[in-house]
Amino acid sequence: MKKQYFINASIIDPHNSINENGGLIIGEDGKIEAIGKKVNTNNLPTREKPTDLKGRYIFPGIVDMRVFVGEPGYEYKENFRTLSNAALSGGVTSVVTMPNTDPIIDNVSIVDFLKRRGRDKSKINIFPCASLTQNTDGTNMTEFGLLAKKGIIAFTDGVKTIQNTRLMSRIMNSAKDLGCLIMQHAEDYDLAKNGMINSGIIATKLGLSSIPDIAERIIIERDLTLLEKTKCRYHISQLSAGKSVDIIKERKQNVKFTCGVSINNLSLNENDIGDFRTFLKLSPPLRREEDREALVQGLKDKTIDVIVSDHKPEDEESKRLTFAQAATGASGIETLLSLSLELFHNGSVKLETIIQALTSNPAKILNINKGNLSIGNDADFCIVDINKPWIVKKENLISKSKNTSIEDKKLQGKVTNTFVKGIELFKI
Amino acid sequence: MAIKTNKAIKISQKHLLGIQDLSVNDINYILDESEAFIKLNQSKNKKIDVLRGKTQINLFFEPSTRTQSSFELAGKRLGADVMSMNMGNSAIKKGETLIDTAMTLNAMHPDIIVIRHQDSGACNLLSQKVNCVVLNAGDGRREHPTQALLDALTIRNRKKKIQGLKIAICGDILHSRVARSNIYLLTMLGAEVNIVAPSNLMPKEIEKFGVNTFTNMKKGLEDCDIVMMLRLQNERMTSSYLSSNREYYEYYGLTPDKLDHAKSDALIMHPGPMNRGIEIDTRLADDINKSVIKEQVELGVAVRMACLKIFCE
Numbered sequence: 001m002k003k004q005y006f007i008n009a010s011i012i013d014p015h016n017s018i019n020e021n022g023g024l025i026i027g028e029d030g031k032i033e034a035i036g037k038k039v040n041t042n043n044l045p046t047r048e049k050p051t052d053l054k055g056r057y058i059f060p061g062i063v064d065m066r067v068f069v070g071e072p073g074y075e076y077k078e079n080f081r082t083l084s085n086a087a088l089s090g091g092v093t094s095v096v097t098m099p100n101t102d103p104i105i106d107n108v109s110i111v112d113f114l115k116r117r118g119r120d121k122s123k124i125n126i127f128p129c130a131s132l133t134q135n136t137d138g139t140n141m142t143e144f145g146l147l148a149k150k151g152i153i154a155f156t157d158g159v160k161t162i163q164n165t166r167l168m169s170r171i172m173n174s175a176k177d178l179g180c181l182i183m184q185h186a187e188d189y190d191l192a193k194n195g196m197i198n199s200g201i202i203a204t205k206l207g208l209s210s211i212p213d214i215a216e217r218i219i220i221e222r223d224l225t226l227l228e229k230t231k232c233r234y235h236i237s238q239l240s241a242g243k244s245v246d247i248i249k250e251r252k253q254n255v256k257f258t259c260g261v262s263i264n265n266l267s268l269n270e271n272d273i274g275d276f277r278t279f280l281k282l283s284p285p286l287r288r289e290e291d292r293e294a295l296v297q298g299l300k301d302k303t304i305d306v307i308v309s310d311h312k313p314e315d316e317e318s319k320r321l322t323f324a325q326a327a328t329g330a331s332g333i334e335t336l337l338s339l340s341l342e343l344f345h346n347g348s349v350k351l352e353t354i355i356q357a358l359t360s361n362p363a364k365i366l367n368i369n370k371g372n373l374s375i376g377n378d379a380d381f382c383i384v385d386i387n388k389p390w391i392v393k394k395e396n397l398i399s400k401s402k403n404t405s406i407e408d409k410k411l412q413g414k415v416t417n418t419f420v421k422g423i424e425l426f427k428i
Numbered sequence: 429m430a431i432k433t434n435k436a437i438k439i440s441q442k443h444l445l446g447i448q449d450l451s452v453n454d455i456n457y458i459l460d461e462s463e464a465f466i467k468l469n470q471s472k473n474k475k476i477d478v479l480r481g482k483t484q485i486n487l488f489f490e491p492s493t494r495t496q497s498s499f500e501l502a503g504k505r506l507g508a509d510v511m512s513m514n515m516g517n518s519a520i521k522k523g524e525t526l527i528d529t530a531m532t533l534n535a536m537h538p539d540i541i542v543i544r545h546q547d548s549g550a551c552n553l554l555s556q557k558v559n560c561v562v563l564n565a566g567d568g569r570r571e572h573p574t575q576a577l578l579d580a581l582t583i584r585n586r587k588k589k590i591q592g593l594k595i596a597i598c599g600d601i602l603h604s605r606v607a608r609s610n611i612y613l614l615t616m617l618g619a620e621v622n623i624v625a626p627s628n629l630m631p632k633e634i635e636k637f638g639v640n641t642f643t644n645m646k647k648g649l650e651d652c653d654i655v656m657m658l659r660l661q662n663e664r665m666t667s668s669y670l671s672s673n674r675e676y677y678e679y680y681g682l683t684p685d686k687l688d689h690a691k692s693d694a695l696i697m698h699p700g701p702m703n704r705g706i707e708i709d710t711r712l713a714d715d716i717n718k719s720v721i722k723e724q725v726e727l728g729v730a731v732r733m734a735c736l737k738i739f740c741e
Contacts, residue, residue, distance in 0.1 A: 204631040205448075207548035207570030207605060276549035320527050322547035324568070 001028050001422060005050035007040055009058045009383070014356035015363070015372030023050065024058055026379045030422030035373050053383060056416065059355050061093025061124075061380035062337060063362040063371040065183075065260060066237055066308035068158075068329070069095075070400075071117055072110075073102025078313040078400045080121035083333070086399035087124050088426035090334040091382030091415040092309075094125040094370045096362075098158035099136070106131040106142045111150045123425050125370060125380070127153040132171055132182060136160045141171055144180045153366055156183035156237065159283060159328070161219055163189050169226050176232035181366065183235045184223055186244075187284065191215035196323060198287040202270045208323060211285050213241035220244055224251045231256065235365055238262045238310060240284035242294030249303045258365050260306035261295050263339050264330060264405050268292070272405075278319045278326035279403050282310070299357060300349045305365065307357045309336040313401030330405035335392060337384070339406065341413035344386075351386075379422040388414040439738050443555045443562040446571035447612040455613060458734050459581050465730035466585075469505070478737055479508035482539040486512040487529070488565070489545045494700055494725060495565050495575070499542045502732035508540070526550060527557055534558040540740055543567070561739045569603050575699050576609035578731040580617065582724050583654055586695055591618035596649050596690070598624040599658035599680060599707050602631050602669075606699045607658055611637050624648035626680060628669040645679065645686050652690040656697045657682050657708050673706045682708045687718075695720050 007023040013035070023039030026032060044050055064087070070077040078086075087095060097114075099105035105114060105128060118126035130152040134140045144155060155175070161184065162168045175182045195211030197203050203210035220236060224247075227234050236259035239245060248259055264282055269289045273280045280286060298304040312329025319326050332339075340358060343349040363371030373381060392409045394402045418426035437457050441449050468474060484503040488496050496512060503510040515529070526545070533541065540561045543551050548568030555562040566572040583590055595614055601607045601623055611634075614621050621639040623630070635641050642648030649655060660676065670676050677683075682696065696712055696719045704710040713719055 199632045201633040201636045204634055204637075205570075205608075207568045207608065210632065276552055317525070321525055322545070322550045322553055324547040325525075 001030055003028055003033075003048070004422065005039075005044055005048050006053055006058065007044070007050045008055060009053040010055060011035065011058045011373070012352055012355045013060055013373040014352055015060070015360035016374055018373065019352055024373070024381070026419075026422045030379055032373055032375050032377055032379050035375065057384040057386050058373070059091065059382055059384060060359040060371050060373050061382060061418070061420065062091050062358045063094040063096075063366070063368075064092045064309050064311065064333060064336060065096045065306055065362045065366070066098065066262070066310050067095040067333060068098045068100060068312045070313065071101065072113065076400070077315050080117055080126070082398070082400040084121075084123040086334050086397070088418045088420075089398050089415065091337045091384065091418050092124065092333055093380040093382070093418065093420050094127060094368070095333070096127045096129055096153060096366065098156065099129050099131040100158040104131050104135050105129065106134050106136070108143065108146050108150050111147060111152060115151055124420055127366065127368065129154045129156050129158070129183070131155065132157045132162060133167070138162055138164060138167065141167075141174060144174050145178045148178060148180055153368070154181040154183050154235070157185065159185060161185050161187045161189065165222060165226070168223060169230065172226055172230040172232045172234070175234075176230050179233070181233040181235060183237050184219065185237050185283075186216045186219040186223070187211070188215040188218045191218065196281060196285070197273060198270045198285045200270070200288065202273065206273070206276065206323070213243055213287060213291070216241050216244050216284060217247060220247060224255060224257065227257060228255050235259065238265065238284055238308065239295060239298070239304065240265050240287050240291065242291040245294045245298035245303055249298070252303065258305040260308050261299065261304050262308055262310040263332060263336055264310060265292065266295050266299065266307065267339050267342060268405060276323045278321065278323055279330055279405055279407070281323060281326055281328050282330060282405070283328045296343060296348050299343070300353060302353065305357065305361045307336070307340055307354070309333045311399075313399055314403045315401050319403055329403070331397065331399045331401050331403045332405065334397060334399060335404065335406060335411065337382075337415060338390070338411040338413050341386060342411065345412050378420070380420050382415045382419070383417040384413060385416050386413045388412070388416075390414050443551075444573055444735055444739055445551050445555060445562065445564045447573045447576050447609045447616075448571070450573075452616055455577070455580070455617065458577055458731070458738060459584060461734040461738060462577075462581050462727070462730045465733040466727060469726070469729055474505050475507065476505070477507040479503065479506040479740060482508045482740060483537070484508045484510045484540040484542065484736065485533055485538045486510065486542045486565075487515060487533070487544070488513065489515040489543075489550070490566070491516060492544055492565070494728065495544065498725070498728045499565060499732050502729050502736055503540075505729070506733055506736055508736070526553060530554050530557045534560070540736060563735060563739060566605055569605050569608070571609045572605040573609050574728070574732055574735055575606050576613040577735070578724055578728040579610055579656065579697060579699070580613055581727045581731055582697065582720055583695070585723075585727070586720060587653060590614065593619045593653040594622065594651055595619050595654040595656060596622040596624055596652040597656045597658065598645060598648065598682070600629045600660050601625045601634065601658065602629040603661040604658050610656065611639055615639065622648045622652065624680070626670065646689045649686060649689040652694055654695050654697060655682060655687065655690055658699065659701060660703055660707050677706055681706060682712055684709065684712065687712065694718070697721065697724060700725070
């Protein structure tokens with residue numbers, strides 16, 4: 001690989017507190033050699049032809065902590081190849097995959113398969129999760145220690161929640177002993193039973209069963225109470241309610257944990273469901289505008305650590321059904337960054353905070369050396385024209401499934417190039 | 429018997445999916461048109477030919493006696509070819525989706541599909557996929573527009589108006605599409621609507637529809653002109669909403685002592701089928717001076733004939 005030079009970029013690398021105009025040099029080994037304002041035409045060898053980015057941004061490659069891939073079992077929805085192409089077009093270079101496949105990722109032998117497929121078919125970095133319980137049925141723990149040794153980065157039941165308090169307590173004990181990260185999808189099943197959307201006027205009007213916001217809060221409060229006693233690495237996958245943000249802000253004073261939010265819940269509210277739009281059937285559900293505003297505020301004041309895409313590809317047949325029968329989830333990895341930039345463009349959140357929640361914060365929680373532009377590291381990064389307008393069109397999506405929650409939405413800001421280990425794998 | 433049509437008025441919607449899509453003019457138009465059919469249905473020769481040559485498919489995914497027979501009779505009396513399909517034991521069990529069924533039927537060129545489905549919004553989905561007119565005969569807990577229209581016609585016939593009346597809707601509001609459609613319609617036509625239900629069966633934020641809510645039935649019935657009782661939908665109840673039927677009857681069943689709180693000439697309505705002794709005292713249900721339950725069924729055919737005719741034109 002030839003050495004590559006980029007100049008005249010706006011660089012944001014929250015991990016190294018870089019927020020300045022400058023350049024980037026990538027060595028022949030695909031690692032970052034130099035970065036920042038000292039990289040400019042004055043100190044580059046004259047024989048080299050640097051790429052002039054003319055003020056476009058360089059961000060570390062995005063680390064998306066919540067991604068569903070169809071392999072194994074649902075390859076018709078998404079496979080590693082289509083996922084990585086979709087991810088690259090959105091500047092995502094590392095993903096944490098959920099274990100809700102068929103079969104469930106819950107034992108050592110399937111991890112080997114997964115890692116091999118990920119290595120052979122994926123162009124981006126794959127960090128697989130295994131389930132907390134066998135077959136995600138919420139009764140028996142999986143082998144955290146052995147699975148972690150095989151390369152499992154975190155444990156979660158993905159779309160499911162550990163309901164049994166005693167089991168949760170034991171999971172936390174094990175996670176503490178073994179130093180494992182556990183991630184909880186917070187939803188009390190009894191309160192959320194058969195629910196599809198937020199409780200309130202919209203659910204009443206559409207005649208749909210609902211999921212009250214307290215279903216989230218009860219699990220969060222229970223887990224944080226357990227966590228006070230057993231201090232393990234604990235992460236709440238996604239928040240959806242304003243009240244949850246308040247509680248987390250308060251509890252973070254005393255106990256150490258982290259939490260995330262889906263870009264869907266940051267950008268949309270329950271009114272967007274309109275006339276039974278099944279692409280907006282999400283888990284956790286979209287809630288009121290006040291809840292959305294509280295989540296944005298939580299991101300702004302850093303109560304919320306991470307933004308995720310909650311990328312859940314579903315084929316057309318799973319969505320062309322009545323709302324009750326339709327599958328839950330939206331495809332979102334391609335639009336994660338652009339939609340997040342909306343929060344910057346409308347003045348809600350600082351750009352650096354957004355990039356931090358997409359890169360260095362998830363990497364820190366996962367304890368991986370990604371999401372930064374440190375010298376000597378793999379050159380995983382994206383180049384972004386932060387003002388470029390574009391419209392989300394279903395037919396232009398790269399993911400195998402087209403269930404975007406923001407069809408026809410006008411966005412501002414687009415990834416123009418994405419690099420993994422110094423190799424340009426996406427170019428507009 | 430000749431049926432005159434008011435050519436000057438047009439309905440604003442292509443399909444009848446819910447009362448919430450209709451305007452006050454639409455509702456009055458349907459009610460006015462229904463009047464002629466009441467007389468027709470009481471006459472000796474009940475059949476006319478306004479829908480001759482048209483095909484009507486009744487697509488019922490949920491069991492129904494009165495609505496299905498009412499729609500079937502309405503179509504036949506207007507001269508349409510009516511086919512009723514009970515989907516409970518058909519293609520759906522073989523894994524066919526609603527859309528596939530719709531596309532199959534659509535290929536047979538029907539003019540009207542009447543659909544009842546257990547999922548809210550099923551009729552909306554269907555209407556996006558077929559070329560013909562879709563009439564909603566009840567979708568999940570969302571809407572049951574023809575029931576609300578026939579209720580309104582019954583009230584209008586007896587009380588000569590709807591504006592200014594005080595109407596109580598009592599019982600299992602949470603699971604009731606009849607309640608929702610009636611709330612939209614009656615508030616639109618200027619009635620004051622009281623909702624009476626235990627908290628467990630009261631939908632969230634229902635007061636935002638412009639109704640008063642009561643958990644005490646006697647208070648909710650105070651000075652009401654109409655008492656509309658709803659069926660306790662045990663089949664939709666997935667967990668414990670109520671302790672027992674007998675306690676429910678004690679607090680929310682319509683009994684003479686509770687009815688005393690309504691106006692002395694108050695009328696009792698019920699969309700059927702009734703759970704006698706659970707939501708309504710059997711003597712009240714059959715009291716010909718107070719109960720208009722049979723009249724609701726009779727006028728139901730007329731309203732459905734009007735809807736078929738209007739939406740098919």
